[in-house]
Amino acid sequence: MVPNSNLFSRSNTAQVGIGTLIIFIAMVLIAAVAASVLIQTSGTLQQQAQSTGKQATQEVSSNLIIKSIEGVRAKTSSTMASNISLLKVKVGLNVGSSPVDLNQLIITITDSTNTNDLIYGNNDKTYGSLMANFSSSNNASANLGHLLTGTQATPGANARYFFTVQKIRDEDISFSQGNPIMNTGDLVTIYISVVADGDLSYTTIDGVTTNSNQKDSNLDVAPRSAVSIVMTPEAGATTKAEFITPSSYGTRETIQLYP
Template sequence: MISNASFTKDNAAQVGIGTLIIFIAMVLIAAVAASVLIQTSGTLQQQAQSTGKQATQEVSSNLIVKSIEGVRAKTGSTMASNMSLLKVKVGLNVGSSPVDLNQLIITITDGTNTNDLIYANNDKTYGSAMENFSSSNTASVNLGHLLTDTQSPPGANGRYFFTVQKIRDEDVSFSQGNPIMNTGDLVTIYVSVVSDGDTSYTTIDGVTTSGNQKDSNLDLEPRTTVAIVMTPEAGATTMAEFVTPSSYGTRETIQLYP
């Protein structure tokens, strides 16, 4: 037996201002949610790009120490018993990003005392650049001020600063006032290691000091273990460690590293 089914048609719909308000509210909520998602994704993208750039700098910005020479102060043919100056030849590793030596920190220790050195033109740490430093001076003149001058504060220049001389700079990006190293550049970093008993000699590495060189608070006598750590603004630190020879003999300049 087949029964006839009947269907009820309901053509009524919700109308009125209340329904319209609910509809508009749903549209607004969806728009706000979409706006938040778009803004959040944009912020995350910017943060990811910034983090990636910083991570790349940390990996690729690497100084490399090529060699270290020690120089003894002298008067005529009479030489100091200890080292008075370190000449650290530094380049950049393959693929390295540019490095600003004005932001470089060099930490050197003789096993007893430690000096934290900044570039002579850095005026942020102590409120001014190194006493008598000038970006228009030659590297030799600034080296003379590093070895012989004192400012208050912080004190003897050699205890707090280092200076630099360029060796190779094909793109002419490096200057005394703006020491930026690019790939292929090679420089010599001068670090004062004048001992308190060797302050009366007249010349150091061809620079006339007239017996006015200042104590660096370091003593690099024979058989001294020396550690140098270079910390750039971005990138990995570079370390060089060596032991001075058992005797300096009659040599004015001695290869210390490698």
């Protein structure tokens, strides 16, 4: 039996009306909101990625390098101390390093028995005051003298809590006692007091007249001592130097200890 084609009808008109319009508008709004959320999220992620990348680069690139360490013995006109009284740590920056603020540097030194955590003499954040008698207008030698002989009620003897610095090379003249910022190419000497309690009667340390007023550092760098120095900057990798002092200092006033 042949179907009757007259029973079927064909319509070429689509459904239009307010309902369809509402659905269309709702879909557009949802797409717009989703796009807005994606754009905002991608912007936030981009900012976080840039910030993280900058911090990671700074952590990797900010590196102090210990070039050498010398030990100096206290002396009088005729005798020298049996222990080392002062460490002169020559420090530079790695190639491509970001600037390093020594005012925020922490130096941890141990003689295998006692440990001192030292901050720069101009840092007043940790103990509420600068190193006793420290002045940004002083030359490095004057501040070194105060490091060796100065003391205050809090925290105590300068030698146990502070270090001072003298610049060796500073091409852009950006380094000062009050603003110790190191840039690539700069070279400085960091002074660390290691005066032993048995060496308080000597009158001179590295050309600085102490008149037997040097203060005990709570450290003892005698012959055959194992010494460790760790430098922790505000940002960047820590720098560490370990060495064992010679079996005898002989008649030398200055002894090369590292490398």
